[in-house]
Amino acid sequence: MDSTGLVEEKKLCRNCNEEGTKVKTITVKHMVIGSLLPTVTDADYYLCTNGKCDIAYYSSESDLQIKKEQVKVPIWFKEDANPKYICYCNRVTEAHIINAVRNEGAKNMKDIIKLTSAMKNGKCEVNHPTGKCCSPIIQEVINNALGI
Ligand SMILES: [Zn+2]
Incomplete structure (x- = not known):
């Protein structure tokens, strides 16, 4: 150093x-x-x-x-990413999550997991561009969709 x-x-x-x-x-x-x-x-x-x-x-x-x-998958925060995957392990997109909140009554992480199968059998280390679990990003999308 x-x-x-x-x-x-x-x-x-x-x-x-x-x-x-x-x-x-x-x-x-x-x-x-x-x-x-x-x-x-x-x-x-x-x-x-x-x-x-x-x-x-x-x-x-x-x-x-x-x-x-x-890179094999679109990186969700890059400007023209399409589709915008949030949970890469289960190919759950930002649009899926927003739709679950707006049209299917999802209010929290548990609802999203149930409705979209996000985070199931996660292998984030090799599937997610950051190598980390997508859960904080899912929460962010939920909050935005709920208008928090
Ligand atoms: Zn750069």
Whole structure:
């Protein structure tokens, strides 16, 4: 570690200069299209969380940048993601959740799980672009749909 700030800078997406969120290598390996797989080495990877940026993942240790088109699934917060999956394990979209709240009376996470099968048999580490459980994002969509 040094005190020049270089370590911090490496966490920034080289395309948009915004700070990404760290993801596991195993997640990146499952997300990229097959032809890119050999380029994904065991390094530190970040997911660019800027919706307007075309980069999905980048490495802080190499020049590797993976574009959103080089990822097998649309990344839900990227501008033109279609469909917008929220629960990737069960392919539940933002529209499914909003519909369940507005038209099927869902009020909370339990209702959504029952109505959409979200979060069933989750393997988030290899199915979700962040590698993490989608439950906080589901909650956010519920809140928005309820107007909270
Ligand atoms: Zn970016």
